Amino acid sequence: MCRPEFFTVSYTINPWMQPANPTDTAKAVAQWQKLYDTYLELGHEVHLIDPIDGLPDMVYTANGGFLIDNVAYGAKFRFQERVPEGPAFMEWFAANGFEVAEPVMVNEGEGDFLLVGDVILAGRGFRSTDDSHRELRDVFGKEVVSLTLVDPRFYHLDTAIAVLDPVQGAGGVDHANIAYLPLAFDEASQRILLERFPDAIQVSDEDGSVFGLNSSSDGLNVIISPRAKGFEAQLRERGYNPVMVDLSELLLGGGGIKCCTLELRR
Numbered sequence: 001m002c003r004p005e006f007f008t009v010s011y012t013i014n015p016w017m018q019p020a021n022p023t024d025t026a027k028a029v030a031q032w033q034k035l036y037d038t039y040l041e042l043g044h045e046v047h048l049i050d051p052i053d054g055l056p057d058m059v060y061t062a063n064g065g066f067l068i069d070n071v072a073y074g075a076k077f078r079f080q081e082r083v084p085e086g087p088a089f090m091e092w093f094a095a096n097g098f099e100v101a102e103p104v105m106v107n108e109g110e111g112d113f114l115l116v117g118d119v120i121l122a123g124r125g126f127r128s129t130d131d132s133h134r135e136l137r138d139v140f141g142k143e144v145v146s147l148t149l150v151d152p153r154f155y156h157l158d159t160a161i162a163v164l165d166p167v168q169g170a171g172g173v174d175h176a177n178i179a180y181l182p183l184a185f186d187e188a189s190q191r192i193l194l195e196r197f198p199d200a201i202q203v204s205d206e207d208g209s210v211f212g213l214n215s216s217s218d219g220l221n222v223i224i225s226p227r228a229k230g231f232e233a234q235l236r237e238r239g240y241n242p243v244m245v246d247l248s249e250l251l252l253g254g255g256g257i258k259c260c261t262l263e264l265r266r
């Protein structure tokens, strides 16, 4: 995670960002702190990367790379404003014992790549390119399933899909499940999701539109926005434990709980 000490909205690279509206950095830090504390209370280990003045989007660490089995595939940002974040994250990965795979293709890390069981779901349409999906397959040697995003409000895959069971089941049985927002995808991708995840939770447009899916799960506790009321009920029905954390200030930059979290898979 990255404390949003320099958070503000000074440019527009997604429809949520309105530089004319004022932001409150202290409020962003306080809300972020709540998420940080929640992870610790749930027994998770959290590492911090130092924020850099002039890189207000660095708080959205999910975009800083994608890590599996101690290998960190670095990010190469689509927009100039965020390009310097790429090397900053890669330096951190190297300094913290990860093997770094330098990216050649434009990709925004775990914003667009989600590990579900042993398969990587990869978003395209707004940020990460098809070429990066191929690069991702080469780096990790895993199956990569490309999904096409079509609504500019849901420009990263992690705004439209939540991985509910990050770990593969015992005995090699893949029971990993997801929740998703159908309207964020084109028809072909909706078909793929239906086929692959027949038991998935489909969230309402209402819950999707308040960034309900931009959540983080350890397989039991799912940290979600308090505004995603329907999703909260769906999670309870399935036996998950929804934990509410409000990141309204960070939503002004177009990010939520998952965006502020990068998983470090050793």
Ligand code: ARG
Binding pocket: 013, 014, 017, 057, 060, 062, 063, 082, 110, 111, 112, 156, 158, 159, 253, 254, 255, 256, 258, 259, 260
């Ligand atoms: N302002 C940031 C951007 O547009 C927000 C990134 C949100 N991160 C995410 N994982 N969806 O790039």
